[in-house]
Amino acid sequence: MPPEAAPLIGRWIDYFKCEFKISRSRDSKFGDYRPPFGGKGHRISVNFNLNPYAFLVTTVHEFAHLHTWNEHKDKAKPHGVEWKNNFKRMMQPFFDKDVFPADIKNAITKYLNNPAASSCSDLNLYRSLRRYDPPKEDVFSVEKVPFKALFKLKDGRVFRKEEKLRKRYKCVEIATRRIYLFSPVAEVELVGE
Missing domain, CATH: 3.30.2010 (Zincin-like)
Incomplete structure (x- = not known):
């Protein structure tokens, strides 16, 4: 502190x-x-x-x-x-x-x-x-992930970012095609196609 x-x-x-x-x-x-x-x-x-x-x-x-x-x-x-x-x-x-x-x-x-x-x-x-956190390499907030880009969570699940719905982002899990809503500040890692 x-x-x-x-x-x-x-x-x-x-x-x-x-x-x-x-x-x-x-x-x-x-x-x-x-x-x-x-x-x-x-x-x-x-x-x-x-x-x-x-x-x-x-x-x-x-x-x-x-x-x-x-x-x-x-x-x-x-x-x-x-x-x-x-x-x-x-x-x-x-x-x-x-x-x-x-x-x-x-x-x-x-x-x-x-x-x-x-x-x-x-x-x-x-x-x-x-803003006062030390920089984290390869970690982005969902709001900074480009539209339609793929990202993964710590547990390895991969998602594609879709449009913003009011406050959260609609994202599709690649393996299951299920839709999830993500906070704009959720931390994720970008993945290649």
């Missing part, structure tokens, strides 16, 4: 008596919060491979869950109004310290008008955060 953010996150870990783990990379999520259960206290994990700004946004997201659980237990929805208010409030100190570059700060400000379950669901914020 950005060095100037670390002292506050350290205080939160102590104050909330939270087990904070840096975890392996997970494709399905950037971070996770678990409430106290079975003799264990609050637990937060954040993927190790996030850039410093994505790591911080994810960490604050998960601490907002913890804070909301402390206030409301299981009476509040996971990404309901209580969580949204806590997330906004808990992001403020990092704005005050000017931790984020201008493009990320602007994207977070827009996102905070109605934060979603994941920073990935806000394409503007997700794109802003990804």
